[in-house]
Amino acid sequence: MKKLLIWFTALLMAVGLGILVPGPASAATSYCGLVWGSKAKAVDTLSAASVTNVRTGQHYCFDRMVIDLNGHVDGYNVRYVGQVTQDGSGKPVPLRGQASLQVTVTAPSYDIDKGTATYTPADQAELSNVAGYQTFRQVAWAGSFEGYTTIGLGVRARLPFRVLTLDGPGSGSRLVVDVAHFW
Numbered sequence: 001m002k003k004l005l006i007w008f009t010a011l012l013m014a015v016g017l018g019i020l021v022p023g024p025a026s027a028a029t030s031y032c033g034l035v036w037g038s039k040a041k042a043v044d045t046l047s048a049a050s051v052t053n054v055r056t057g058q059h060y061c062f063d064r065m066v067i068d069l070n071g072h073v074d075g076y077n078v079r080y081v082g083q084v085t086q087d088g089s090g091k092p093v094p095l096r097g098q099a100s101l102q103v104t105v106t107a108p109s110y111d112i113d114k115g116t117a118t119y120t121p122a123d124q125a126e127l128s129n130v131a132g133y134q135t136f137r138q139v140a141w142a143g144s145f146e147g148y149t150t151i152g153l154g155v156r157a158r159l160p161f162r163v164l165t166l167d168g169p170g171s172g173s174r175l176v177v178d179v180a181h182f183w
Contacts, residue, residue, distance in 0.1 A: 001177075002109050006048070015019050017177070030182075031044075031061065031180055031181065031182040031183055032060070032061030032062075032180070034061060034062070034160060034162075034180050035177075036098040036161055036162045036180060037160055038080060038158055038159065038160050038161065039079075039115060040077065040078065040079035041076075041078050041079070041161075041162070041163045042075075042076060042077040042078070042079070043074070043075045043076055044075055044077075044106075045074040045075035045106060046074060046075060046106045046107075046147055047069070047071065047072065047073055047074035047075055047105070047106050047107040047156060048071055048072070048074075048107075049069040049070055049071025049072055049073060049074075049107045049172070050069060050070050050071070050107055050108055050109060050110060050111060050112075050118040050119070050171065051067055051068070051069055051105060051108070051109040051118060051119045051144070051149045052068045052069060052070050052118050052119050052172070053066075053067070053068040053119060054066070054067050054068070054119070054121070054128060054139065054151060055068070055128055056095070056128040056130055056133070056136060056139060058133055058134070059178070061138045061180060061181060062135065062138045062178040062179055062180045062181060063130070063133050063134060063135040063179050063181070064176060064177070064178050064179075065103070065128070065136070065139060065147075065151075065153060065176070065177045065179075066174050066176050066177075067103070067105055067151070067174065067175040067176075067177075068172060068173075068174055069105070069107055069171050069172055069173050069174070069175070070171075071107075071171065071172065071173065072167075072173050073105060073107065073165045073173045073174070073175045074106060074107075075106030075107075076103070076104060076105050076163060076165075076175055077102075077104045077106075078101060078102070078103050078104070078161070078163050078177055079101070079102055080099055080100065080102075080158055081100055081101075081102045081103070082100070082103055082171055083100065084100050084101075084102045084140070084142055084150070084152035085102075085142065085150075086142050086150070087142060087143035087144060087145035087146075087148055087149070087150050088143060088145035088146075089143075093140050093141075093142045093152040094140075095138050095140055095152050096135075096137040096138040096139070096152070096154045096155030097137035097138060097154030097155045097156055097157075098155070098156060098157050098158070099154075099156070099157055099158040099159070100152060100153070100154055100155070101152070101153040101154075101155060101161065101174075101177070101179070102151075102152060103150065103151045103152075103153055103177055104141070104148055104149065104150045104151075104152075105148070105149050105175050106147065106148055107145050107147070107148075107149060108146075108147050108148070108149060109144035109149045110144060112147075114134075115140060119149075121141050124140065124141035125138075125140050125141075126138065126139070126140070127139040127140065127141055127151065133141035134156070134181045135155050135156050135159060135179045135180070135181050136153065136154070136155060136179065137155060137156060138152070138153075138154035138156040139151060139152070139153055139154075140152040140154070143168045153177065153179070155179055159180050159182070159183065160179075160180045160183060161177060161178060161179040161180065162177075162178050163175070163176065163177055163178075164178070
């Protein structure tokens with residue numbers, strides 16, 4: 001009986017000290033098979049294209065934001081920040097949600113040669129209605145200044161995301177930001 005008590009005590013101490021604990025979850029057991037991370041993703045190249053639209057959609061495993069351009073998207077910077085700020089002024093852009101993604105595409109929302117707008121949001125605080133989305137809480141305009149356009153994406157929590165560039169439709173292209181529903 002004394003040996004059993006000693007073994008039981010040793011086992012409890014090993015668990016208490018963290019020696020016997022389950023290992024971390026592997027990528028193979030990730031949500032929906034997604035193995036994205038939450039670190040910044042960027043390509044530092046200026047684009048000759050202009051932003052023409054911002055839209056969102058829901059998928060089974062993630063929410064999606066799409067920025068349409070009238071030419072090839074060449075550069076972007078997407079990262080979690082403590083506060084999204086307006087281009088040029090640096091003023092904070094309030095966002096709903098527990099985490100904020102700052103999405104900057106290296107393309108203006110105006111025609112550089114003509115000085116005319118290529119995208120003018122009807123409501124800068126709500127670029128797209130994301131009510132009922134699982135992850136997105138708000139999509140807000142942060143401005144377009146000196147060849148950069150920034151959009152604030154309020155999300156439920158700091159979750160994994162990916163960034164894609166896709167050709168089309170026509171001669172245009174798209175910057176796509178997908179944010180997973182869970183880790």
